[in-house]
Amino acid sequence: MVELSPSVLACNFSHLQEDLNQLKNTDVKYLHLDIMDGIFVPNISFGFGVIKDIRQANNFIFDTHLMIEEPIRYIDKLKEVGADLVTVHYEACKDLKATINYIKEKKMKVGLSLKPKTDIEKLFTYLKDIDLVLVMSVEPGFGGQSFMDSSLDKVKKLRRYIDENKTNTLIEIDGGIKTSNLKKVVDYGVDIVVSGSDIFGKDDIKSQVDKYYEIFKS
Ligand code: DX5
Ligand code: ZN
Helix, strand or coil: CCEEEEEHHHCCHHHHHHHHHCCCCCCCCEEEEEEEECCCCCCECCCHHHHHHHHHHCCCEEEEEEECCCHHHHHHHHHHHCCCEEEEEHHHCCCHHHHHHHHHHCCCEEEEEECCCCCHHHHHHHHHHCCEEEEECCCCCCCCCCCCCHHHHHHHHHHHHHHHHCCCCEEEEECCCCHHHHHHHHHCCCCEEEECHHHHCCCCHHHHHHHHHHHHHC
């Protein structure tokens, strides 16, 4: 079964918990949290204090997406505020192996992400050591951008590699997902879909989430 990881970045922060409450009687298990440092990407989002507060009021699997240089510096902090899954960027780590190992040592799941211009083959050697690959289908940094079809070719190559080598790695896709392109994306074999503006930008968040799960089940 495919899962949705709604992206908090698209919430209205003046009534954040009200938005999140609308996920509570749905099938949603994951919550996507984008952390940006203004250096790896040209934007700044929110920090650890916000994640800690959200954690106290919500039981989702906290799917953190670190768009920051040298994320190894913040792994302890993420553990402290309650992250379950920590996804770092291939392009952002000087010592990727050490970063992966440190996240594991802290007993969190490990994800590896890549920007649209990075070749998917570069990640293959790490697949046996990680839990998830996050394929970016927009340039990281902002919500509300258009889906890049070139990401589907990456999903296809990744799906084939994972199935042939039985690495069991999950495939997550992030950026520009809407109900209109969801079916096509799911058919390429992703396991988790991130969606921000197409979920929290709607007046009725709960019924929009239900539409996603109807498509997953179809
Ligand atoms: C972009 C972030 C995404 C973003 C997706 O850098 O990684 O998670 O919130 O937003 P939408 O679904 O609006 O493209
Ligand atoms: Zn993200």
